[in-house]
Amino acid sequence: MTNPTETKTSAAVTYQFPTDFWWGTASSATQMEGAAFEGGKGLNIWDYWYMQQPNRFFNGVSATEASNFYHLYEQDIALMKELGHNTFRFSISWSRLFPEGVGEVNEEAITFYNNVINCLIDHDIEPFINLYHFDMPMALQDRGGWESRDVVDAYVQFAKTCFELFGDRVMTWFTHNEPIVPVEGGYLYDFHYPNVVDFKRAVQVAYHSILSSALAIQAYRKQGQPGQIGIILNLTPSYPRSQHPADLKASRLADAIFNRSFLDPSVLGTFPKELIDVLQEQGAMPEMQPGDLDLIRANTIDLLGINYYQPRRVKAKASLPNPDAPFLPENLFDFYEMPGRKMNPYRGWEIYEQGVYDILINLKDNYGNIPCFISENGMGVEGEERYRDTDGSVQDDYRIDFIREHLKWTHRALEEGANVKGYHLWTFMDNWSWSNAYKNRYGFVGVDLATQERTVKKSGHWFKQVITNHGFTE
Numbered sequence: 001m002t003n004p005t006e007t008k009t010s011a012a013v014t015y016q017f018p019t020d021f022w023w024g025t026a027s028s029a030t031q032m033e034g035a036a037f038e039g040g041k042g043l044n045i046w047d048y049w050y051m052q053q054p055n056r057f058f059n060g061v062s063a064t065e066a067s068n069f070y071h072l073y074e075q076d077i078a079l080m081k082e083l084g085h086n087t088f089r090f091s092i093s094w095s096r097l098f099p100e101g102v103g104e105v106n107e108e109a110i111t112f113y114n115n116v117i118n119c120l121i122d123h124d125i126e127p128f129i130n131l132y133h134f135d136m137p138m139a140l141q142d143r144g145g146w147e148s149r150d151v152v153d154a155y156v157q158f159a160k161t162c163f164e165l166f167g168d169r170v171m172t173w174f175t176h177n178e179p180i181v182p183v184e185g186g187y188l189y190d191f192h193y194p195n196v197v198d199f200k201r202a203v204q205v206a207y208h209s210i211l212s213s214a215l216a217i218q219a220y221r222k223q224g225q226p227g228q229i230g231i232i233l234n235l236t237p238s239y240p241r242s243q244h245p246a247d248l249k250a251s252r253l254a255d256a257i258f259n260r261s262f263l264d265p266s267v268l269g270t271f272p273k274e275l276i277d278v279l280q281e282q283g284a285m286p287e288m289q290p291g292d293l294d295l296i297r298a299n300t301i302d303l304l305g306i307n308y309y310q311p312r313r314v315k316a317k318a319s320l321p322n323p324d325a326p327f328l329p330e331n332l333f334d335f336y337e338m339p340g341r342k343m344n345p346y347r348g349w350e351i352y353e354q355g356v357y358d359i360l361i362n363l364k365d366n367y368g369n370i371p372c373f374i375s376e377n378g379m380g381v382e383g384e385e386r387y388r389d390t391d392g393s394v395q396d397d398y399r400i401d402f403i404r405e406h407l408k409w410t411h412r413a414l415e416e417g418a419n420v421k422g423y424h425l426w427t428f429m430d431n432w433s434w435s436n437a438y439k440n441r442y443g444f445v446g447v448d449l450a451t452q453e454r455t456v457k458k459s460g461h462w463f464k465q466v467i468t469n470h471g472f473t474e
Contacts, residue, residue, distance in 0.1 A: 021422050040109065046135060059439070067430065079445065082464075101158075160219045172303065176212075183205050234308070236310060239251060239313045254312055304363070347379075360418040360420050393456060403425065
């Protein structure tokens with residue numbers, strides 16, 4: 001990768017990125033494809049949960065149609081090309097390829113994903129494929145989901161099949177997207193199915209997710225595949241309220257639980273001592289088999305995807321938790337709201353652009369400067385239609401400002417030697433967002449849900465210029 005440069009004049013500053021930088025967007029199957037009951041696809045946990053509790057989803061909107069990429073992928077990929085993409089990350093729906101999670105492969109799914117991959121390549125857009133993005137096949141959830149070692153084995157077979165089917169053309173793979181989220185949502189905080197609140201079960205889910213990633217990496221390399229394989233983690237820097245020892249300890253514990261729990265085994269092949277101490281104190285060590293830890297140690301990633309949206313700010317615990325309540329990570333610390341913080345009021349998240357720099361420098365200094373890229377960054381806004389102009393295009397200057405400021409800090413990390421290779425926005429077009437459905441819009445391209453018409457937002461045109469110019473000037 002060529003070196004970045006920053007050119008300064010008295011009037012302007014130019015942030016120049018390498019000519020081979022990865023520019024694009026990220027998506028997932030459940031959130032984008034639609035056609036939830038078409039093409040031989042089996043049920044996943046989102047299809048099932050909506051059937052049981054549609055009230056848990058904003059405005060009662062399901063992922064059944066989503067953004068209809070399943071039927072409109074050709075025009076969507078042509079639009080990606082028009083907007084300058086050189087890379088695009090999407091996921092393969094496990095329950096579309098294997099309707100029962102295991103067993104017979106769905107030929108219609110093979111055709112669909114082959115068509116998408118070939119269409120991307122025909123438009124000079126490199127496909128990045130992620131294998132698991134929160135969408136457990138319901139048939140496997142009924143067998144315990146990630147709590148089950150059998151499901152780990154089923155996942156590895158799914159991964160092997162994907163490598164065999166598509167590995168001749170796809171050179172960049174990821175085992176999981178944000179694996180901590182199904183742990184938090186499904187087994188701690190009740191915002192994903194199966195809505196369990198149980199720390200020990202959550203730990204087992206996390207452990208099996210890590211193990212499945214290592215096993216998939218092992219399988220990829222045993223097949224002699226020519227590309228690279230990694231994992232995508234939502235890294236949320238844990239900032240202490242102060243430099244008081246108790247606050248510093250709180251931030252280290254939060255970091256070990258929410259970041260290093262997956263980062264350390266994925267990159268270093270080890271687990272943080274602070275995390276192991278907590279698990280032992282809580283009697284929550286996962287069930288393991290002989291040889292597991294050696295396997296995890298031997299099968300670390302080639303490439304790290306970094307999803308960054310917000311910081312995590314913590315402080316020392318102010319009062320003892322209820323001893324009769326379920327143990328949760330915040331039994332060990334309190335969350336802290338920094339006075340004067342900048343906010344995205346629609347999502348309820350703090351905007352702290354320096355966080356992306358802090359992540360990249362941490363990777364440089366403590367994780368061997370592993371090759372990485374910003375695999376997700378973005379701003380969800382509710383009610384964007386009020387910013388439409390007479391042509392129907394959303395004038396989302398707030399999104400341009402958000403991206404620009406994060407790119408500035410990414411550029412600074414590049415200048416200081418961080419091995420960051422690209423930037424992907426979440427997401428290309430407005431898509432369905434789990435229990436929030438279409439409450440907040442994230443895309444460069446607006447989607448009219450009634451007609452499925454696509455309209456490029458101001459940010460999409462701006463991003464094309466950034467790509468064309470390998471940077472921007474201000």
